[in-house]
Amino acid sequence: MSARPETPASPAKNFKIKPPQPGQPVYGCEHLQRLFNQDQMTTNTSIQHYKAILRAIFDQSPLISQTSKTIDGQIVTSLTPTYLCLQCPSISSEEDRTKHGNKKSHRFYVDSRSGALYCQMCDDMVWDPTIEDLRIKKMGNGTFTSTRKRKHDELFSPDPVKDSPQYISLNTTVASCKASGLRGIYNAGATCYQNVVLQSFLHNPILRNFYLSDGHSTCDTQHCLSCAMEDMFQDFYGTENSNGYTAANILSGFWISEKKAFENLVTTKEQDAHEFFQFLAEELHERNGDGKRPEIGSEHSCNCIIHQTFYGKLQSTTTCQNCNAVTNQVQSFLDLSLPLENLTQKKGKKSGQKPPSMTLQECLDEEYIKSDKCEYRCNNCNSMQQARRQTAIKRLPNVVSIQLKRFEFKQGRNERAAKIDTPVHFPLQLNMLPYTNRGREAGAKDNFELARSCTFDLMSVVEHVGEIDTGHYVSYCRVGDQWFTFNDHKVELAQKSDVLGARAYLLFYIVRSLS
Amino acid sequence: MSSDPNTTTTGKAGVIVASPDADSMDKLAHSVLDDLLYNIVHDLLIKVHRDEKMARATTAAIKVEKLAADTLESSTPDGKPDVRVETDAAIYEDGKVLLRGNPLKTTKEILCPKCHLPRLLYPTDGKGARKPDPGVIYCKKHPFIDKPGYDIYGQTWVAPGPGRGKKKKDMEKKLDPNDPSSPAAVDGGSAKDRPPNVLSFPSATCSKCKRCILVTRLNNHMGSCIGNSGRNASRAAAQKISNGGSNGGSQNNDNTPPGSQKGTPLPGSRAASPRKRDAEELFDEDAAEESDPSNPKKKKVKPNALTKKVILKTKAPVKKEKVRASSLLNVEQKVGDDEPGKSSTVQVAPKKSTPKGPSPAKKVSKVNLNAKPPLQAAAPKKIKRDRDMESESSGTLSSPPQ
Incomplete structure (x- = not known):
């Protein structure tokens, strides 16, 4: 099968292999070294071909790369990985790979699931720095060059002076290998609701890079919460200490802060982690942003770190049922709040007495795919009319924070707030495309690049255990591929099953290309 | 499917096997599931393989670079880096490191790319623990410990009193300074008897009144102080x-x-x-x-x-x-x-x-x-800054008011 796209007509550009770096071999193996050292033409064609293969794997229907041709001409599509020859357009199964190699003396193949390179002479996967760079770029951005402007590109705009190794080694101290950022935070007396949010901030790579690269500087404000955050980041990632951290400055900044909206939060009692998250986000925005107060609901946007990390935009479309006039309203959002109660009741009715359980995707469907009826004043008809309202995400943030509204004010039961304990299954990997405006457009489903840019990985989970009025918060955060449980000052290893089994209250998903 | 579902009863992994007399749909389902299982294992293996092989290749490179640097130093102090050094795993030539053979076979240990010390490969305690070689200085990044009752560094804490985060009443009792079982009382004199991995709750300085407060009471203190x-x-x-x-x-x-x-x-x-x-x-x-x-x-x-x-x-x-x-x-x-x-x-x-x-x-x-307080040197610099800023005023104020 040669369904792979034709390689573009020979560009004038010569491909270079990655320059040697200290502490890293230049080539993945001796055989690849020989291939790249033959002549420039071979290098060019190999790399071009590799790029074409990656495009075939990641940008097109998997049907193409998963379909191979056996030696005797039989065409087979398989679920298991196939191997795409680097030197010719053939695709073979694992069994036929050796035969193809012997016949044509083509020795390099690309694994159709991961895009990784296989060397037949090593009989092993090979991780070549040049090839790996291409692969990781492709998997992240979907392009080989970072020409596409996403908002997070601005975060990492290279500064030629500051990025030179000499400048870095002169002006920085190397953090100890022990400083991993994995530390607990002591509970200062019913402050676990703060600790869980702080932990999820600490293990957010965007915020970490911001604070560790001196993103918040030149600050004279007394009791600045952002300075306190910076101190905390420095302490977590710069010192060898493995004991818990005492977030005294954050706590005092929190006490001193005079935010009217969060006045009720500042007590010695147990509080809502979500409210603290909102408080922290707004406070840090004010310290780092344009100084304007963020109003949830307005179309306000700003370039501060918090906005670049958490804020996205929602668009609600209201269609008048009388004259079909459409009004669009755009709002910025810090998090997506998903009510559980309605869906729980619906499910409970359907499945009878069984304790209902649902998925995060069902909750998102309910809010951002289905439309609801409402009354509104139509400008066209000049009267109150029935309307259909539908909300979708216009711009996805880099970190999607989701609150599952587990604390609901129930009218019937003594007018008290109650906790909904319904388990909500959430995925490690979340596709947000169906909830966006673009996801509605025709052909979006077949656009693999778009789908990849809307793929989010679970980053941290905040769980509340206990009753509505008293309980404890625990959080789970992912560092690399390993999950950890953060219970105040105590950090333990966690299994993925522990994480996924948690009755999550807050969920933080980070866009794939950044994680 | 890589082969005709009518004749085979399983997929590539060969773990999920349908009975030979099952109908073809049944066999197909089994082989699809088996293939998916194979894919999961494949992806996992690729990931682990990548991490391990790259770590070994880096190790080989670090070793040969170090050797090259040593030979350079010993032979010609002002020599150009055109030496050629070889180890079993790599060649150093023209400032480039070239691999020899498969690093998974040639290199046995893993060096930290940062501090160039060998990595400890097994946790020292808990699940999968092995005794580290006492004669080797390892990189400080250790595998995390998985042991019930201990954290990832093998640390534990003195009992913080009853009902940590379980009941509000208990919480209040614990925070009550008069409760003899609260950490403040427990902390008393046992600090020396404890093994080094048993930690006690530290104290922190209130940023407003500069008093040293036990961390578990900090929030309450700030409530009354600020x-x-x-x-x-x-x-x-x-x-x-x-x-x-x-x-x-x-x-x-x-x-x-x-x-x-x-x-x-x-x-x-x-x-x-x-x-x-x-x-x-x-x-x-x-x-x-x-x-x-x-x-x-x-x-x-x-x-x-x-x-x-x-x-x-x-x-x-x-x-x-x-x-x-x-x-x-x-x-x-x-x-x-x-x-x-x-x-x-x-x-x-x-x-x-x-x-x-x-x-x-x-x-x-x-x-x-x-x-x-003398031990509080580890306190964040911000506090120090504040303290410096206020030292003037406190100097004047600490003189008798009358």
Whole structure:
């Protein structure tokens, strides 16, 4: 099968292999070294071909790369990985790979699931720095060059002076290998609701890079919460200490802060982690942003770190049922709040007495795919009319924070707030495309690049255990591929099953290309 | 499928096998599931393989580079880096590192790319633990420990008292400074008997009053030290009322250190119309508080007076609390006398009277805590900055006010 796209007509550009770096071999193996050292033409064609293969794997229907041709001409599509020859357009199964190699003396193949390179002479996967760079770029951005402007590109705009190794080694101290950022935070007396949010901030790579690269500087404000955050980041990632951290400055900044909206939060009692998250986000925005107060609901946007990390935009479309006039309203959002109660009741009715359980995707469907009826004043008809309202995400943030509204004010039961304990299954990997405006457009489903840019990985989970009025918060955060449980000052290893089994209250998903 | 589903009963992994006499749909389902399983294992393996092989390749490169640097140094001090050095795993040539063979076979250990020390490959304790070679200096990044009751560094903490984060009542009991089982009391003298991996709860400096507070009480402390809302507002107000009331005659000396107020007996006239009095005082206090931010000096007077107290007499905070407790007690008992129906206030009274019992123990712990400040060098720099900034004012204020 040669369904792979034709390689573009020979560009004038010569491909270079990655320059040697200290502490890293230049080539993945001796055989690849020989291939790249033959002549420039071979290098060019190999790399071009590799790029074409990656495009075939990641940008097109998997049907193409998963379909191979056996030696005797039989065409087979398989679920298991196939191997795409680097030197010719053939695709073979694992069994036929050796035969193809012997016949044509083509020795390099690309694994159709991961895009990784296989060397037949090593009989092993090979991780070549040049090839790996291409692969990781492709998997992240979907392009080989970072020409596409996403908002997070601005975060990492290279500064030629500051990025030179000499400048870095002169002006920085190397953090100890022990400083991993994995530390607990002591509970200062019913402050676990703060600790869980702080932990999820600490293990957010965007915020970490911001604070560790001196993103918040030149600050004279007394009791600045952002300075306190910076101190905390420095302490977590710069010192060898493995004991818990005492977030005294954050706590005092929190006490001193005079935010009217969060006045009720500042007590010695147990509080809502979500409210603290909102408080922290707004406070840090004010310290780092344009100084304007963020109003949830307005179309306000700003370039501060918090906005670049958490804020996205929602668009609600209201269609008048009388004259079909459409009004669009755009709002910025810090998090997506998903009510559980309605869906729980619906499910409970359907499945009878069984304790209902649902998925995060069902909750998102309910809010951002289905439309609801409402009354509104139509400008066209000049009267109150029935309307259909539908909300979708216009711009996805880099970190999607989701609150599952587990604390609901129930009218019937003594007018008290109650906790909904319904388990909500959430995925490690979340596709947000169906909830966006673009996801509605025709052909979006077949656009693999778009789908990849809307793929989010679970980053941290905040769980509340206990009753509505008293309980404890625990959080789970992912560092690399390993999950950890953060219970105040105590950090333990966690299994993925522990994480996924948690009755999550807050969920933080980070866009794939950044994680 | 890589092969005809009618003839095979399984997929590529060969784990999920249909019975040979199953119908073709059944066989197909089995082989699809089996293939998916294969894919999961494949992806996992690729990931692990990548990490491991790249770590070994890096190790090989580090080793050969080090060797090259050594030979350079020993042979020609000003020599160009055109030496050629070989190890079993790699070649160093023209400033480039070239691999020899498969690093998974040629290289056995993993060096940290940062500090170039060997990585410890097994945890030292808990699940999968192995004894590390005592003769080797390992990179400080150790595999995390998976052991029940211990954290990832193999640390554990002294029992923090009952019901950590379980019941509100327990939480309050734990935070109650008078509870003998609270960490403050436990901390007492056992610090030396503990193994090094058993940690105790540290203390932190309040950024406002610079007192050293046990971390578990920090929030409560800040509530009373900084806080001006919520439950503590009333408490603070009540305290101020009782203090203010005791100073009734002299309105002008706001600066009276709380310690000197304790001696002043409560005027009997206060009980006559407590409500009215309270309302008035409360209003006054509110007004005073509102004007506070505009008058920072006034705001600072109190905390600094406190700090001074702490330095001079470590007992001061304890006494102050006692005063407050007893004064509250008085008021509340009187209220209780007036309104026998109010049982809640009566219940409070016995709880408040407990401090007399365990207070010596508490004093000891207080002294211990106050002896710590020299060790506070690890405190975040921000605090230091604040302290520096305020040192001027505290210098002037620590001189006798009269």
